[in-house]
Amino acid sequence: MKMHSNTILITGGTSGIGKGLAEAFHQKGNQVVITGRREDRLRAIAAANPGIGYFPMDIADPQSVHGTARKIIGEFPSLNCVFNNAGIQNRHDFASGQPLDDAAMLAEVQTNLLGLIRVTVEFLPQLKQQPDAVLLNVSSGLAFIPMAVFPVYCATKSAVHSFTLTLRQQLRSSRIKIIELIPPYVATELGGPSKPAPGALRQMPLETFIAETMKELEGDADEIAIGGAKNLYAAVSPENVNKILASRNI
Numbered sequence: 001m002k003m004h005s006n007t008i009l010i011t012g013g014t015s016g017i018g019k020g021l022a023e024a025f026h027q028k029g030n031q032v033v034i035t036g037r038r039e040d041r042l043r044a045i046a047a048a049n050p051g052i053g054y055f056p057m058d059i060a061d062p063q064s065v066h067g068t069a070r071k072i073i074g075e076f077p078s079l080n081c082v083f084n085n086a087g088i089q090n091r092h093d094f095a096s097g098q099p100l101d102d103a104a105m106l107a108e109v110q111t112n113l114l115g116l117i118r119v120t121v122e123f124l125p126q127l128k129q130q131p132d133a134v135l136l137n138v139s140s141g142l143a144f145i146p147m148a149v150f151p152v153y154c155a156t157k158s159a160v161h162s163f164t165l166t167l168r169q170q171l172r173s174s175r176i177k178i179i180e181l182i183p184p185y186v187a188t189e190l191g192g193p194s195k196p197a198p199g200a201l202r203q204m205p206l207e208t209f210i211a212e213t214m215k216e217l218e219g220d221a222d223e224i225a226i227g228g229a230k231n232l233y234a235a236v237s238p239e240n241v242n243k244i245l246a247s248r249n250i
Helices: 016-027 039-048 062-075 102-128 151-170 206-217 229-235 238-247
Strands: 007-010 031-036 053-056 081-084 134-138 177-182 223-225
Touching: 007 016, 016 031, 016 039, 016 206, 031 039, 031 062, 039 053, 053 062, 062 102, 081 102, 102 134, 102 151, 134 151, 151 177, 177 229, 206 223, 223 229
Parallel strands: 007 031, 007 081, 031 053, 081 134, 134 177, 177 223
Antiparallel strands: none
16 A cells, blocks of 8 residues: 555554554654544544544444544545554353353444444545545454454454455455455553463564554555464465365365
């Protein structure tokens, strides 16, 4: 993708990957707009990076998405890139016999999948009118090889991968570049108290992840796996799956 002179919207821009990408693209001379639910953090990031715009938005709320999208397009009519980055992660143990935490489960589905779809649909008409348009969806290496302690998160990220594939096909005649960014386990706030204990898994430093992602985005790939996610992504490639099936005579 073009790395400068864009107008880029990044959801979930208050921390982690969203904040890192926002600052990296801002430094390259792009107009960056971030959204999130925590207005105090949005305001602090904008103050530390003069020129970054921000709008409070809850992608789990259809009315918030619709109303905020109209405001963003009105204020930034040259918007040509949308990065669907917002996500939450909760631990669930369905074998424990404990009551289902329906609110936590619903929050993951609403934010990670339905919110991503809502944002996509709201901004597609805008992107179709722009040159060098990009829609980037952040999935996860766990979309391909899941981790049992995060079953709902993994399921939503698998759905994001599938949605991105089908959207790319539906928009094949448009000028919009559809990219799937596939992170590994990055050292961020994602998961909060439910994260694996420090040292239980190898984390990729956020700064390293952002640097590698920016380098990869300079190319023309539709699917970009970073760090350890490359192995997870490659493990389920059609070529490797066929090899596994052949070796097992399935």
